[in-house]
Amino acid sequence: MHDATRELLVETERDGISVPAIAARAGVNPTTIYRRWGDLASVLSDVAADRFRQSDPPAETGSLTGDLSLWAEYFLEEMGSGPGRSYVADVLAGDANGENTGICARYAADAITQILARFPNTANPAVDEVLDHVAAPILYRILFTKQRPEAGYGSQLVTRLLRGTQTDAHQV
Amino acid sequence: MHDATRELLVETERDGISVPAIAARAGVNPTTIYRRWGDLASVLSDVAADRFRQSDPPAETGSLTGDLSLWAEYFLEEMGSGPGRSYVADVLAGDANGENTGICARYAADAITQILARFPNTANPAVDEVLDHVAAPILYRILFTKQRPEAGYGSQLVTRLLRGTQTDAHQV
DNA sequence: GCGTTAAAGCAATATTTCTGCGTTAGACTT
DNA sequence: AAGTCTAACGCAGAAATATTGCTTTAACGC
Structure with a gap:
């Protein structure tokens, strides 16, 4: 998960990053992220x-x-x-x-x-x-x-x- | 607009604040805020x-x-x-x-x-x-x-x- | 007054966020 | 080893939020 986020931070523009984007990159359901962290800011x-x-x-x-x-x-x-x-x-x-x-x-x-x-x-x-x-x-x-x-x-x-x-x- | 945001910051919980909420409070259309500021973080x-x-x-x-x-x-x-x-x-x-x-x-x-x-x-x-x-x-x-x-x-x-x-x- | 322009409203759409429910996987008991 | 329990996840649908195109309003200069 952290890996996926780091990769996105390198590859894409800052405001192109979203919870669904990270989820897709990590091969995981967005729901998982929302339940674990609550929102994008916490993940970042x-x-x-x-x-x-x-x-x-x-x-x-x-x-x-x-x-x-x-x-x-x-x-x-x-x-x-x-x-x-x-x-x-x-x-x-x-x-x-x-x-x-x-x-x-x-x-x-x-x-x-x-x-x-x-x-x-x-x-x-x-x-x-x-x-x-x-x-x-x-x-x-x-x-x-x-x-x-x-x-x-x-x-x-x-x-x-x-x-x-x-x-x-x-x-x- | 600033007034409305300040009032909301006092009255409601932090994560109850959103662009539509501020817009409603200010008697304005949410679109106006999005076009002027882009997102909630910028307003805050x-x-x-x-x-x-x-x-x-x-x-x-x-x-x-x-x-x-x-x-x-x-x-x-x-x-x-x-x-x-x-x-x-x-x-x-x-x-x-x-x-x-x-x-x-x-x-x-x-x-x-x-x-x-x-x-x-x-x-x-x-x-x-x-x-x-x-x-x-x-x-x-x-x-x-x-x-x-x-x-x-x-x-x-x-x-x-x-x-x-x-x-x-x-x-x- | 009249055209121009910047800002805002409205409505439709896209995207994100949330919730309920079913499933799976691992741990523990017996 | 089979049964149960718990925690985490996926999925789908609903709710909320964000975006976009177009129309309307209002202010300004001519």
Whole structure:
């Protein structure tokens, strides 16, 4: 079912996608989809969330700044490029109880947690701080402004965050 | 038309809203709505964006920190309370060309610009910095996590941002 | 006043969504 | 192993929604 939806998302125009179309592609009765998901938005939300879930552990560069920057740039690319914005919007649209958005948030949090755990001795920012000041701005720009942020914006946010944290550590 | 939609949003359940229902309420033919907007999502997107647009200039407290904090808390309350999240999601859902999200972003930017202009002599953060590190985290939490952030989170973000900026000024 | 044009109504049609009912497949009991 | 129970699916018909062609209305410039 997810496969069929993904294939349709690639092949056809966005508004050519409908529950009957997905059903036909999956060789299944539309009724099945309606009973399982309720409507098209929920199917798309599930599929989109799934698309963000599958991924490798974040790449290693040897430094906290490097790892976070690389992840931020990857995140920016993944969310901002072409269909990425649509996927994010899909996740939000068909997610009445906040389940799929939760999955996406947890995925990002996991990646950051992994990275931070590699450098336990430095004055690390909290996971939430990275989410708030790196992931959130990227998403904000992708969702609410027309032009996606240029490459380098992600690592710029990371630099800014780490500078702030280090300053704090010194001041305490 | 917007009025009719708003009334329906208040009166009926969310999935009881349809294009024919709005048309009936507005005393108009459904065809008119379909031709003007295309589908329900676009209507809801327009109405939701409009809801955020209408507002007074941000309140004054006499200090940059105070004005920004007050605005941040207002923003948090407006976006996070009850139907707020739905409105944000609506804006995103029915906005193929990014027009309505642009309106929302501009509205937030305008409010921040007004506030910053009141204190021209201090080492102000840029408008984009406020958007990135105050508005964006609030929206991120509202959209992607289940429990809305507690009151005080907005002013906390403002404090963090201004502390960073001031530190920078001293260091330079 | 008169023609032009944009927007809306109306009616017919197509498509999607919903519901009731029958069938099948797998799990569990005896 | 046969019987029963449950959950999921298919099918067909009905209801609701979305689309289209054509007509009507109303506003504007001439």
